[in-house]
Amino acid sequence: MSRQTMSVAIVIPTYNEVENIGILLGEIKKNVPTDVDYEIVVVDDNSPDGTWKKAVELLENNIFVVRRIGLKGLSTAVIDGIIFSSKDYALVLDADLQHPPEYIKDMISEAQKTNVDVVIGSRYTKGGGVAGWSKTRLLISKTATLIAKLFLPSVRRISDPMSGFFMVKRRIVLENLSKLNPYGFKILLEILERCNPKTVSEVPYIFRPRIYGKSKLGAKTIIQYILHVMKLSGWRPFKFVLVGLAGMVVNLGVLQLIGFLSPLLINQLFAVGSAISIEISVVFNFVLHEVWTFRDRRSGKAMARLALFHVSSAPSVIVQYLSAVSMKYGLSMNPIIAQLIGILIGFPFNYIFSELGIWKRKSV
Numbered sequence: 112m113s114r115q116t117m118s119v120a121i122v123i124p125t126y127n128e129v130e131n132i133g134i135l136l137g138e139i140k141k142n143v144p145t146d147v148d149y150e151i152v153v154v155d156d157n158s159p160d161g162t163w164k165k166a167v168e169l170l171e172n173n174i175f176v177v178r179r180i181g182l183k184g185l186s187t188a189v190i191d192g193i194i195f196s197s198k199d200y201a202l203v204l205d206a207d208l209q210h211p212p213e214y215i216k217d218m219i220s221e222a223q224k225t226n227v228d229v230v231i232g233s234r235y236t237k238g239g240g241v242a243g244w245s246k247t248r249l250l251i252s253k254t255a256t257l258i259a260k261l262f263l264p265s266v267r268r269i270s271d272p273m274s275g276f277f278m279v280k281r282r283i284v285l286e287n288l289s290k291l292n293p294y295g296f297k298i299l300l301e302i303l304e305r306c307n308p309k310t311v312s313e314v315p316y317i318f319r320p321r322i323y324g325k326s327k328l329g330a331k332t333i334i335q336y337i338l339h340v341m342k343l344s345g346w347r348p349f350k351f352v353l354v355g356l357a358g359m360v361v362n363l364g365v366l367q368l369i370g371f372l373s374p375l376l377i378n379q380l381f382a383v384g385s386a387i388s389i390e391i392s393v394v395f396n397f398v399l400h401e402v403w404t405f406r407d408r409r410s411g412k413a414m415a416r417l418a419l420f421h422v423s424s425a426p427s428v429i430v431q432y433l434s435a436v437s438m439k440y441g442l443s444m445n446p447i448i449a450q451l452i453g454i455l456i457g458f459p460f461n462y463i464f465s466e467l468g469i470w471k472r473k474s475v
């Protein structure tokens with residue numbers, strides 16, 4: 112059986128890349144396998160250095176230049192390039208040669224072999240890497256990757272969801288255009304989270320140092336990145352904290368109520384009264400997480416999740432319980448400090464266990 116002809120649009124976002132664009136176009140021509148039907152779409156945001164003009168000088172019948180006026184941003188440029196193009200796949204590539212064009216053939220051949228929805232050029236899979244990065248830069252990149260994996264289940268099994276070098280079936284982007292909100296610069300994250308690709312492969316590559324021009328991504332992109340991940344997560348961590356605070360109020364309120372109904376339970380039998388109010392607040396938190404925080408992630412049996420939620424609340428419950436009881440029986444401990452320790456120890460465990468253990472999958 113002969114393989115179907117592969118058709119690929121190479122989408123290149125550019126901003127002030129005048130020294131690179133000519134070299135890049137030459138390299139691409141050398142590296143796309145001859146049996147592939149391809150076009151090149153350069154999307155330039157009216158670069159002051161005239162990158163668009165230089166690209167226009169190099170036009171051929173499979174090269175297009177989209178010059179956007181009054182618009183700026185890497186992610187929207189990539190989306191516009193994908194919309195403009197007309198092939199089955201779009202292959203997104205930086206213009207500065209940091210994504211070496213030699214790897215184009217590996218990516219295309221992976222797509223040909225597997226017909227996956229997304230092929231990612233990965234720095235963090237076996238055989239991939241980064242050349243010329245300091246330890247700090249590597250640490251920042253790895254931390255950012257970990258953050259994405261914690262909050263976004265769709266990228267947990269992907270080694271490099273922050274890559275700017277990837278191929279995607281144009282159809283899945285077009286079908287989900289209204290869901291895309293290309294904020295920030297991590298367009299791959301947006302696509303993985305919003306376009307629900309069914310199959311993803313990764314191909315290793317080595318990220319090269321920039322020779323000409325400067326990076327456009329600066330310190331403020333870190334904050335932008337965190338906001339982007341929060342947005343994609345539906346602000347879940349904030350919902351989780353709010354529910355936790357409400358649970359604390361319920362805990363104290365129930366204790367008051369118990370004292371009102373049966374003073375014995377907050378005096379001689381305080382250990383029992385305290386346990387009842389803590390249990391009620393744990394169940395209260397669970398119900399709110401089910402119907403609000405993790406509404407879209409309920410899969411399997413609710414009772415099993417409730418049991419696991421008890422495990423996940425255990426560290427903070429134990430600290431709260433011991434400190435409440437020991438204070439009641441005369442051990443001197445500042446109640447605020449005791450609560451704070453309970454929260455500090457318990458919260459990260461509770462959250463991480465909930466994300467990765469209890470509500471780890473999207474419900475369908």
Ligand code: GDD
Nearest residue numbers: 124125126154156183184185188205206273275326327328
């Ligand atoms: N059209 C357009 N508009 N292009 C832009 C813009 C913009 O506002 N900002 C940047 N670009 C282009 C650049 O010209 C370059 O071709 C590409 O987008 C990447 O920009 P760089 O400034 O070189 O980014 P970087 O090298 O710091 O970051 C790259 O690596 C990261 C991984 O560490 C990007 O590929 C990121 O997406 C990637 O996550």
Ligand code: MN
Nearest residue numbers: 205207209326
């Ligand atoms: Mn770059």
